[in-house]
Amino acid sequence: MDMLGSGQITFKLINNISEKIGKNSNIIINGKNIFIYVNKKMLRDIISILINYNAIPITMVAYDKSFDLGKFQLYYIFFLNKEKYFIILIVEINYNDLKVSSVADLIKGFDWHEREIHDLMGIEFEGRVTPRLILPNEYPHGIYPLRKEFSENFKILLQKNIDNYKETGAEKIMIVPIGPYHPELLEPIRFELCLKNDVVVDVYHEGFMAHRGIEKISERLNYDKVSFLAERICGICGFCHSVCYCQAVEDACMIEVPERARFIRSILLEVERLESHFLWLADFFHLCGYDKGFLEIFKIREKIMILAELLSGSRKTYGLNLPGGVRKDLNPDKVKKFLEIINEVEEEYKKIIVESLARPEIDLLKGSGILPYSEANSYPVVGPVARASGINRDVRKDDPYAAYQNVSFKVPIYTEGDNMARMMVRIEEIYESINMLKYFLDNVPQGPIMAENWEWVPNKISIKRVEAPRGENVHFISTGITKLDRWKVRAPTYANIQALPVMLKGENIKNALLTIMSIDPCIACTERVTILNFTGNGFKVSTIPFDALTRRG
Amino acid sequence: MFVTEEFRGRPLVDPEKCVGCGSCILVCPAGARRLIQEEDRYILRYFIGQCIFCWRCVEICPEKAISGTTEFFFATDNWEDLFIDIKHKTVKCSYCGKTFVPQKLIINTKNKLPSEFDFDRLDICPDCKKNIGALKISISRGIAYEDRK
Numbered sequence: 001m002d003m004l005g006s007g008q009i010t011f012k013l014i015n016n017i018s019e020k021i022g023k024n025s026n027i028i029i030n031g032k033n034i035f036i037y038v039n040k041k042m043l044r045d046i047i048s049i050l051i052n053y054n055a056i057p058i059t060m061v062a063y064d065k066s067f068d069l070g071k072f073q074l075y076y077i078f079f080l081n082k083e084k085y086f087i088i089l090i091v092e093i094n095y096n097d098l099k100v101s102s103v104a105d106l107i108k109g110f111d112w113h114e115r116e117i118h119d120l121m122g123i124e125f126e127g128r129v130t131p132r133l134i135l136p137n138e139y140p141h142g143i144y145p146l147r148k149e150f151s152e153n154f155k156i157l158l159q160k161n162i163d164n165y166k167e168t169g170a171e172k173i174m175i176v177p178i179g180p181y182h183p184e185l186l187e188p189i190r191f192e193l194c195l196k197n198d199v200v201v202d203v204y205h206e207g208f209m210a211h212r213g214i215e216k217i218s219e220r221l222n223y224d225k226v227s228f229l230a231e232r233i234c235g236i237c238g239f240c241h242s243v244c245y246c247q248a249v250e251d252a253c254m255i256e257v258p259e260r261a262r263f264i265r266s267i268l269l270e271v272e273r274l275e276s277h278f279l280w281l282a283d284f285f286h287l288c289g290y291d292k293g294f295l296e297i298f299k300i301r302e303k304i305m306i307l308a309e310l311l312s313g314s315r316k317t318y319g320l321n322l323p324g325g326v327r328k329d330l331n332p333d334k335v336k337k338f339l340e341i342i343n344e345v346e347e348e349y350k351k352i353i354v355e356s357l358a359r360p361e362i363d364l365l366k367g368s369g370i371l372p373y374s375e376a377n378s379y380p381v382v383g384p385v386a387r388a389s390g391i392n393r394d395v396r397k398d399d400p401y402a403a404y405q406n407v408s409f410k411v412p413i414y415t416e417g418d419n420m421a422r423m424m425v426r427i428e429e430i431y432e433s434i435n436m437l438k439y440f441l442d443n444v445p446q447g448p449i450m451a452e453n454w455e456w457v458p459n460k461i462s463i464k465r466v467e468a469p470r471g472e473n474v475h476f477i478s479t480g481i482t483k484l485d486r487w488k489v490r491a492p493t494y495a496n497i498q499a500l501p502v503m504l505k506g507e508n509i510k511n512a513l514l515t516i517m518s519i520d521p522c523i524a525c526t527e528r529v530t531i532l533n534f535t536g537n538g539f540k541v542s543t544i545p546f547d548a549l550t551r552r553g
Numbered sequence: 554m555f556v557t558e559e560f561r562g563r564p565l566v567d568p569e570k571c572v573g574c575g576s577c578i579l580v581c582p583a584g585a586r587r588l589i590q591e592e593d594r595y596i597l598r599y600f601i602g603q604c605i606f607c608w609r610c611v612e613i614c615p616e617k618a619i620s621g622t623t624e625f626f627f628a629t630d631n632w633e634d635l636f637i638d639i640k641h642k643t644v645k646c647s648y649c650g651k652t653f654v655p656q657k658l659i660i661n662t663k664n665k666l667p668s669e670f671d672f673d674r675l676d677i678c679p680d681c682k683k684n685i686g687a688l689k690i691s692i693s694r695g696i697a698y699e700d701r702k
Contacts, residue, residue: 221582224582225582228582228583228605228607229582306557309556309557309559309560310557310559311559312559313559313560313561313608314560314561314606317605319561319605319606319607319608327612334559
């Protein structure tokens with residue numbers, strides 16, 4: 001226990017937990033990761049102890065170890081923000097008895113994780129209903145695609161039964177579907193807003209229509225190819241994912257990344273943040289009806305795209321990371337040109353922001369889509385959404401990676417929790433990013449950019465986080481003999497969408513789209529309206545599929 | 554449309570320098586480069602549709618046969634324009650007669666090796682090499698060797 005050093009609170013917490021578990025407690029401390037093996041029956045008690053100590057729930061991973069241990073493992077990952085320890089509860093479940101008690105009522109953030117694990121691994125959670133989250137309803141029961149026994153070549157025929165759906169007469173409740181197909185925006189996600197006199201009374205979400213099983217693909221790829229695969233998780237914050245994956249591998253294999261490579265990574269991470277925030281801001285102005293702002297912001301975003309091309313060789317998906325370092329070096333010419341352009345961008349940006357904040361269209365944002373501090377705390381919200389509701393969380397400050405420990409910067413915090421606050425957080429983050437970029441470029445140390453002479457270490461577990469433009473990415477890896485054995489990614493929008501119903505309830509329909517956009521999931525409006533039956537006991541949640549509608553011509 | 558000099562566009566292979574070693578195929582993260590084995594020749598096939606322009610092949614090529622360009626516009630009416638093939642004649646194993654490596658690779662390897670090397674063993678395929686090795690071991694130990702063919 002003396003390995004913990006200054007971690008007084010963590011020490012107390014672990015004592016508390018080992019008293020609760022009793023004689024057979026199995027606690028392994030490995031650097032900043034503390035692994036605790038927990039019996040199924042004690043799980044809920046121990047999680048309530050962790051909640052009392054303000055541990056932040058990060059993610060939950062199911063790991064199929066049936067080939068080597070004959071068991072499934074569930075990892076409940078928490079983070080102690082003050083002393084920066086990961087606490088990982090490991091619950092082992094036998095293959096014959098795949099049941100464990102649910103903790104979704106204690107921690108709302110694990111609700112989606114439990115549903116995902118039930119879909120993909122077939123573990124049952126007692127004390128709750130687990131409706132399908134990722135697999136479509138037509139998918140046969142009893143086939144779990146993330147288990148090791150499942151082969152990628154296995155083909156499943158899906159049959160839609162559209163005769164079950166019938167259109168009914170209109171009454172008081174109107175359901176407005178938003179998505180999944182829309183000409184302006186790209187991501188297939190669907191929200192159903194239940195309206196009563198123009199006010200949203202309930203929200204349903206349906207997503208994961210394009211779930212690609214990217215975690216399964218990684219099991220057959222070589223580890224350096226996975227960093228290119230990770231970059232393709234997201235089109236806007238791909239580099240954050242590849243940095244996060246590479247850092248996890250570097251942690252597991254104990255690779256010392258050269259200082260220069262860390263600086264180049266930080267520079268590109270900030271360039272990506274600028275790209276993402278400018279894109280979001282332009283889209284948001286467009287939705288508010290302020291199209292001049294949209295055009296002006298896109299004009300300066302183009303300059304940032306050229307900067308990214310200058311540094312990395314590509315406008316987006318930079319493809320620069322490998323475990324151990326980066327592949328492309330800086331030179332003095334590039335740095336000079338970069339500083340010239342970034343100064344131009346800063347001046348133009350200041351002008352646009354001063355002009356646009358005085359516009360009447362922007363007033364619409366004040367006081368709409370409120371996520372109060374108390375609710376934000378109970379949901380797993382991250383990034384600008386959390387910071388706009390008064391939660392001071394930023395991985396760059398809390399758990400510094402790359403070169404962020406060398407630079408001082410402010411983390412903008414707002415307490416209003418409305419759409420305006422979420423916009424202001426991002427506007428101020430852009431200023432901070434520009435300042436950070438100037439510092440990084442002036443102070444890049446000399447040296448190599450790639451670590452050499454390292455070896456792959458099998459059977460290691462590592463968790464790393466990176467602050468992406470939309471919030472924090474979490475990558476969990478477990479290394480196999482030559483390849484990855486399990487790779488789990490939690491993207492920021494996964495955490496933020498779960499809090500969206502709170503923001504939308506009680507809101508007028510005219511602000512609903514702005515509120516959905518304000519968490520940056522890239523989803524916009526659709527014009528199709530479906531009218532459903534209101535039974536009196538509650539809202540009937542059934543929609544008419546597109547096939548059924550087109551059948552009638 | 555113009556791009557900066559640093560832009561990573563389509564990688565081009567110089568067919569004269571290429572020896573068909575296949576390291577670009579091993580390293581390609583997107584699977585855009587593939588090896589097609591035919592009876593008397595090997596084809597290294599590059600498909601632009603799958604290429605992510607990461608230039609791992611440019612970095613890794615031991616003969617420096619692949620060079621990067623800034624081309625990025627590949628719209629075409631003809632599907633076959635998107636494939637670039639490099640064909641290599643193959644060598645037959647002097648023992649079993651199976652095809653196993655491109656001719657150029659053997660010539661290239663000969664040029665690099667010191668002159669005292671046993672050049673006869675270069676055109677024997679890996680399976681036959683194993684068999685010959687096993688035969689030599691069994692003879693030295695005095696064990697009867699069964700012909701594995």
